[in-house]
Amino acid sequence: DGGITQSPKYLFRKEGQNVTLSCEQNLNHDAMYWYRQDPGQGLRLIYYSQIVNDFQKGDIAEGYSVSREKKESFPLTVTSAQKNPTAFYLCASSIGWESEQYFGPGTRLTVT
Amino acid sequence: EDQVTQSPEALRLQEGESSSLNCSYTVSGLRGLFWYRQDPGKGPEFLFTLYSAGEEKEKERLKATLTKKESFLHITAPKPEDSATYLCAGYNFNKFYFGSGTKLNVKP
Secondary structure, eight states: OOOEEEEOSEEEEOTTOOEEEEEEEOSOOSEEEEEEEOTTSOOEEEEEEEETTEEEEOTTOTTEEEOOSBTTBOOEEEOTTOSOOOEEEEEEEESSTTSOOEEOOOEEEEEO | OOOEEEEOSEEEEETTOOEEEEEEEOOTTOOEEEEEEEOTTSOOEEEEEEOSTTOEEEETTEEEEEOSSEEEEEEOSOOGGGOEEEEEEEEOSSOEEEOOOEEEEEEO
């Protein structure tokens, strides 16, 4: 059954700690994306990758880091430098840049 | 400024009461526009892609249309299970632009 998985569904961390969110896809998609969703706002792009071992910053990359060592995996690290990390994080993948994106179920991160 | 704006922010309908959701865009060099449905606490689910003005796509009670300035998502005879937030997103060669969504509530 093809799709995108994100884990965990809920994540709680103390301020000052780095945390890594997992995203895996078995759709054989080349492109992967990380978005942040806050109440009342549209999705904001954090990072995207169009090919293995390459990724680009999106609109709000400060305080985040990613890696793309495998086609199937695109983990996102929320560092202590991110001033407002509490949010709903969504991972997506697509065949290419101009193709529809398929989203994972999301991870809700709460930092206190 | 390139952007996508959705209206209304929220819409309450009675079951069977047809209506339209609006997505207006000012994205230079628009290559296409997506519609998604998002249930609370879940990731968006892909509905449609529209590429050129005049294009229409249908799926069950939903029909999406595109003009040179806006897109509409028409919902015919909605049911309570159509309640969700509907997102649109336009893109060009450089970037995706997501609207903030229309939250639809269909009362039985």
